Amino acid sequence: MKKQLSCFALAGAIRLLLMTSDYQTLITDRVEVSTALNSWKKVTEGVYLHNAGIDPYSGELFHESPIGLLAFSLMQKYLSIFALHVLFIITDLATAWILASTAQLYMAELIAREKEEKSQLPAEKAKDNICISVRDTASASILYVPATYLLNPFIVLNCVGLTTTVFTNFLFALTLFSIIRRSVFWSCLSIALLTLQGLYPVTLMVPATIYIAGKNSQTCKVAVAKIILTFLTLLVTLLYASYYIMGSWSFLWNTIGFILIVPDLRPNIGLYWYFFTEMFEHFRWLFVASFQINVGLLYIVPLALRLRQDPMLLAFSYLAIAAIFKSYPCLGDVGFYMALLPMWKHLFRHMQQGFIVSCFLLFCTVFAPTVWHQWIYSRSANANFYFGVTLAFAVAQIFLLTDILFASVKREFALRYGLSREVNGNKAKLLLE
Amino acid sequence: MRYLIYLVISTLLVYGLPYSTAQDDFFDEELLLKPLASGHVYAYFQFTTLWEAPNNVQTFQHSHLFPRGLGEIIGRHKVDELHISLTEGLWNYEKWGYPVHDAGSGAEIFAWFNKNVSNVNNEWKSLTNALAGLFCASLNFVDSSNSMSPEFSFRPTGIVKEPPNSSYLRYSSLPREIVCTENLTPFKKLLPCDSKRGLATLLNSAYIHNTNYHSLGIHFRSVCRNAGCTKSSLELRQTVSLVYDTLTEATQDWSIRKLFGIGIKGACPLASLSNVYIDMTSNETVHVYQLTPSPNTKVTSFRGGQQQQLAVYDIRTYSNRGMFNIAAIYTTPKTSSVTYPSVLYANRYIIGYGQERGSLVTKLHNNHWQSLDVILLENIPWYLPVYLHTVKVICNGQQIKPLIQRYMPGRERTRPYYLELVLRLPPHSVTKFSIELDYLFLKWQEYPPDANHGFYMGPAVITALLPIARNYTALPLDGSTITSSFNASRNGYLVQLRTESLLISLPTPDFSMPYNVVCLACTAVALAFGPLHNITTKRLVLKNVTRNWKKKLLSFVKRLTKDTKDKTD
Incomplete structure (x- = not known):
């Protein structure tokens, strides 16, 4: 507890110090931190236009949902700059706190499940099974999850850059927490809010449904129907509320349409910007469609089937896939799913690419601002340099995701058959077949 | 006689008709x-x-x-x-x-x-x-x-x-x-x-x-x-x-x-x-x-x-x-003397460095002893998105509130940013209008040939009714010829100043890269698809893989012989 408190205090102090320093404008202007979707400058512009009686969705600068517009205009109206900074910090700290509670519940669940699985195994097998038990890593995981969130430089930059991703991350944490608490209303509400803002989080409905429907097959169907109905009702209500706020449906084009069609080609850490800058015009729609299917649809069903025993890992994979492949990703998204990683500390032993991935991430973090400066300011490099860095960053994240999923599969295997890699005394290799 | 008639008619045709009542x-x-x-x-x-x-x-x-x-x-x-x-x-x-x-x-x-x-x-x-x-x-x-x-x-x-x-x-x-x-x-x-x-x-x-x-x-x-x-x-x-x-x-x-x-x-x-x-x-x-x-x-x-x-x-x-x-x-040697400067003139320029963001500044000079009401029309192309909340009109260190403001945000590829302000310029003052803007990243085919030359931005238009006609040559609104401007005193003298048009260099992609970019980005997608496909569709098995080439060959031969045996059976 003492450790956690000091972690929170340290994180709050770092954020406050950076926010009041001159580095704040530098950080908030970074393309890696602020994208078209989450930049506070664009929110300010949208609120200003709205207050001036001009439809903010008639322009190209504002892409938050109307509900976000309402919330942010209230914030800008009643909060001073300092209070606003404090609000961002508190939201970030609250996110970490919710994540800590989520981790606690999830660890308890994992320990229970592991016990159950072990009890099903024959006694002699369970005995020589020397896999790392979740029980051993649980306490560390609970401590590391909020610490990773609070002290991750990506998240610190995200908070200091005053991006609206701070609030989306809060909602994400709330979603995970309410999923694990099996609260139908709260999980549906937070997912609906996230969907309205960013569209892709709608995939989180799958782990939520799996969790809440539970294992009981009789009540399962009713529960599934109930949660889907609740979600749809909430989503429609929120959409209608947005329509009521704006007086027209024009916001749909500038929020969901903007995410799907990818008209903004300002560089970010994702793959889209250079791909669609260099796209041949008659192939644009084909590739827009295939990229959107890749991030939104392709992996939903296979991963859901494979990871149905562990919906939290499923939610993590969806979050990671969205953060890698979505149209306007930012460091805040990356930092959020990385903060969840310590929950699977017991899998780290089975991971193989940790070193490569961390080197990749480190180098990309250093190289991105460097080549950006060379391209945009000193004009001694060109766009390819920055594209290369974002490409490497995406590949590193892909390696991280596939590695952790492989690790989970391997651990499953090891729990059942032990760690030994021998078949009839001969050395054998683990293969996917 | 016939010739004479022809001559008269042709003369009429040539000289008469233009001045006849038919032509007005x-x-x-x-x-x-x-x-x-x-x-x-x-x-x-x-x-x-x-x-x-x-x-x-x-x-x-x-x-x-x-x-x-x-x-x-x-x-x-x-x-x-x-x-x-x-x-x-x-x-x-x-x-x-x-x-x-x-x-x-x-x-x-x-x-x-x-x-x-x-x-x-x-x-x-x-x-x-x-x-x-x-x-x-x-x-x-x-x-x-x-x-x-x-x-x-x-x-x-x-x-x-x-x-x-x-x-x-x-x-x-x-x-x-x-x-x-x-x-x-x-x-x-x-x-x-x-x-x-x-x-x-x-x-x-x-x-x-x-x-x-x-x-x-x-x-x-x-x-x-x-x-x-x-x-x-x-x-x-x-x-x-x-x-x-x-x-x-x-x-x-x-x-x-x-x-x-x-x-x-x-x-x-x-x-x-x-x-x-x-x-x-x-x-x-x-x-x-x-x-x-x-x-x-x-x-x-x-x-x-x-x-x-x-x-x-x-x-x-x-x-x-x-x-x-x-x-x-x-009769005198070359001279270039200074006269009274014009009552109203303007300059425009871009500040900031790098190809990421900048500010557009329009400076309005009022040399008159009275305050002047002017209309400032900013015509900002769609590839320079501007932030209305960053508009600053500063004169003598003080912020001036525009009397009227009209704004229509632009849309990419369809509409420019339109901003029109009515300002009251204090006497003998320099008023600075500034607005922040971003440089947009365009699709590679939207850049003109010689993309690094930059993009031109049209001038701002400043409209005013001047109270005096110093250095003023324009015709009155009701006049058609230059003669109509003689002794044409009116209540105000309309001027529509144009400022400099600006050259803006937008960030450019590498124009030789389309195939490479398509290949590389798709590779990244495939890198995710392959392993995820494997994880979700296959199961883990332990397999003997440490056989050396002799054993491999042996097993291959064995399998062949087994196949032929099966066939003969």
């Missing part, structure tokens, strides 16, 4: 020469055609002096008022005063359409395409993505039946347009005498395109035919504005022959007025020069508190002696 149009040609205090000479040609006819399609089916090509376009697209200017160079308002017609660099066009036009955008697009053909200018690049309908800046200058509605107005500027001989030739062809006779013979491209500033203009509107304004006439003004630099020459003397390469041969026979005016106001104060030959008449004009001396040459009286030249011989 007039053509005037005028040239105003004004030595500027900075040592430049401003030459302004105006060819005015007045046609006592209503503005409709039927009118333009038969034309006499009015250019038929232009008339048909105007009639077909139901244009009430049309202004086109093709300009090279920048008018220096601070030193040169105000020109007769303000024009921004490059091509600039604005038009008022008739109220019964249903789809103004379509009509506008087709009008600019037709005019592009007529003037050999790139006006066909005008479309909704670079056009706007400002509410205050442009008002109809001709007669209107109802209060103007700016949704029938379209304004666009193409700052990249380069004006050259190919525009001058079709321009001259619209004149009744072409460039064969009259003042138009002076328009030789070699001399025109050597000037510091040259601007061609076409201004069409409806004007009142009589004092009661019961009937309307059509007025077409074709203008050429030139600014010559005499200081770089050996002597400061100038003459028609030196400026245009040829003397005046005679008046256009179709013209009812054919005059050359020389503004001698600055003679004996700033410069000292003698005009030869001496003018027919000298006119003293009082206008807006300013006195103006003009020498008037009627070409008809001089041309019977053959080709003639008007020269100004300076």
Whole structure:
């Protein structure tokens, strides 16, 4: 507890110090931190236009949902700059706190499940099974999850850059927490809010449904129907509320349409910007469609089937896939799913690419601002340099995701058959077949 | 006798008909020469055609002096008022005063359409395409993505039946347009005498395109035919504005022959007025020069508190002696003195470095002792998104609140950012307007050839009614010819300043990369797809893989033999 408190205090102090320093404008202007979707400058512009009686969705600068517009205009109206900074910090700290509670519940669940699985195994097998038990890593995981969130430089930059991703991350944490608490209303509400803002989080409905429907097959169907109905009702209500706020449906084009069609080609850490800058015009729609299917649809069903025993890992994979492949990703998204990683500390032993991935991430973090400066300011490099860095960053994240999923599969295997890699005394290799 | 009748008829045909009552149009040609205090000479040609006819399609089916090509376009697209200017160079308002017609660099066009036009955008697009053909200018690049309908800046200058509605107005500027001989030739062809006779013979491209500033203009509107304004006439003004630099020459003397390469041969026979005016106001104060030959008449004009001396040459009286030249011989050495600066002038520039973001700054200088109300129109292309909440209007360290503000955010590839402010400039002040902007990243095919040259941004337009007519040369709204500006004191003197057009260098991608980028990005996607596909569709098994090549070969042979055995069985 003492450790956690000091972690929170340290994180709050770092954020406050950076926010009041001159580095704040530098950080908030970074393309890696602020994208078209989450930049506070664009929110300010949208609120200003709205207050001036001009439809903010008639322009190209504002892409938050109307509900976000309402919330942010209230914030800008009643909060001073300092209070606003404090609000961002508190939201970030609250996110970490919710994540800590989520981790606690999830660890308890994992320990229970592991016990159950072990009890099903024959006694002699369970005995020589020397896999790392979740029980051993649980306490560390609970401590590391909020610490990773609070002290991750990506998240610190995200908070200091005053991006609206701070609030989306809060909602994400709330979603995970309410999923694990099996609260139908709260999980549906937070997912609906996230969907309205960013569209892709709608995939989180799958782990939520799996969790809440539970294992009981009789009540399962009713529960599934109930949660889907609740979600749809909430989503429609929120959409209608947005329509009521704006007086027209024009916001749909500038929020969901903007995410799907990818008209903004300002560089970010994702793959889209250079791909669609260099796209041949008659192939644009084909590739827009295939990229959107890749991030939104392709992996939903296979991963859901494979990871149905562990919906939290499923939610993590969806979050990671969205953060890698979505149209306007930012460091805040990356930092959020990385903060969840310590929950699977017991899998780290089975991971193989940790070193490569961390080197990749480190180098990309250093190289991105460097080549950006060379391209945009000193004009001694060109766009390819920055594209290369974002490409490497995406590949590193892909390696991280596939590695952790492989690790989970391997651990499953090891729990059942032990760690030994021998078949009839001969050395054998683990293969996917 | 028969021959005599033929002769009479043919004489009637040639000379009689143009002046008969059947033809109700007039053509005037005028040239105003004004030595500027900075040592430049401003030459302004105006060819005015007045046609006592209503503005409709039927009118333009038969034309006499009015250019038929232009008339048909105007009639077909139901244009009430049309202004086109093709300009090279920048008018220096601070030193040169105000020109007769303000024009921004490059091509600039604005038009008022008739109220019964249903789809103004379509009509506008087709009008600019037709005019592009007529003037050999790139006006066909005008479309909704670079056009706007400002509410205050442009008002109809001709007669209107109802209060103007700016949704029938379209304004666009193409700052990249380069004006050259190919525009001058079709321009001259619209004149009744072409460039064969009259003042138009002076328009030789070699001399025109050597000037510091040259601007061609076409201004069409409806004007009142009589004092009661019961009937309307059509007025077409074709203008050429030139600014010559005499200081770089050996002597400061100038003459028609030196400026245009040829003397005046005679008046256009179709013209009812054919005059050359020389503004001698600055003679004996700033410069000292003698005009030869001496003018027919000298006119003293009082206008807006300013006195103006003009020498008037009627070409008809001089041309019977053959080709003639008007020269100004300076009796003092070269001078370039400072006069009163203009009442109002403006500058515009971009601040910030790098190709990520910057600020657009417009500086408005008010040299008058009273405060001035001005309309500032910012025409910002869609590839420079601006943030309205960052607008700052600062004067003497204090923020000024605009009296009226109109803003329409732009949309990528469809609409520019339109911002119009009405500001009250304090007396003797410099007001700084600034707004923050981003540089947009475009698709690779949207960059022009030589993408690193940059993109041009059209000028801002500053409209004001000046209380005094210092350095003011424009015609009054109710006048058609230069003579109408003599002794034309009014309540205010309308100026529409154009600022500099800016060159902005947007960040560029690598244009040779499309295939590579498609391959690399798709590889990244495939890197995720492969393992995820494996994890989700396959299961883990332990397999013996440590066999060496001998064992592999053995097992292969075994399998083969087993297969053949199976087959023989």
